[in-house]
Amino acid sequence: EADIYQTPRYLVIGTGKKITLECSQTMGHDKMYWYQQDPGMELHLIHYSYGVNSTEKGDLSSESTVSRIRTEHFPLTLESARPSHTSQYLCASSDGFNEKLFFGSGTQLSVL
């Protein structure tokens, strides 16, 4: 049902590398979100976007950046990966802030 896609699905990378996690949706949603989830733990908001050229920081935003140049695309960049970044990263979108969320399949990141 969900037309929201994340790549890569899995990524293993060395400490210090710059990485970009991709997220695209074809539903024309204005609102997009990035969440981080450790195993067995709750999701935490990293960044969200109201629409093109509009981004906001969440609780865990300090070590990453996002951009929203096109409605359908919301990439997340880690400038210098660290082992503490090892986690699952989930992208989501919605038609409005109080609307149903659609999630991508996630990117499982391992930083060695």
Next chain:
Amino acid sequence: KNEVEQSPQNLTAQEGEFITINCSYSVGISALHWLQQHPGGGIVSLFMLSSGKKKHGRLIATINIQEKHSSLHITASHPRDSAVYICAGGSQGNLIFGKGTKLSVKP
């Protein structure tokens, strides 16, 4: 203490049983979400509600704004309902998530 608390943390049921998962929150919210997460991580939205009650198939979600409490009910549970159920509340895009309830339905 998390601002969104779920109970129970783990729940095992026999096929056919009626199941209730509870969610209490201490933050102001404009909407509360119930999500289902299967092994492998995929998350599906089940309900988004700001008042009253919603029903979809065997699933029912209720919310009491005054008591800051929501419940998710599953009638006639089935092994395919086995998953982690997550509630989340907030406003203006900044959702706070519960830790989830891991449900296992045995045949």
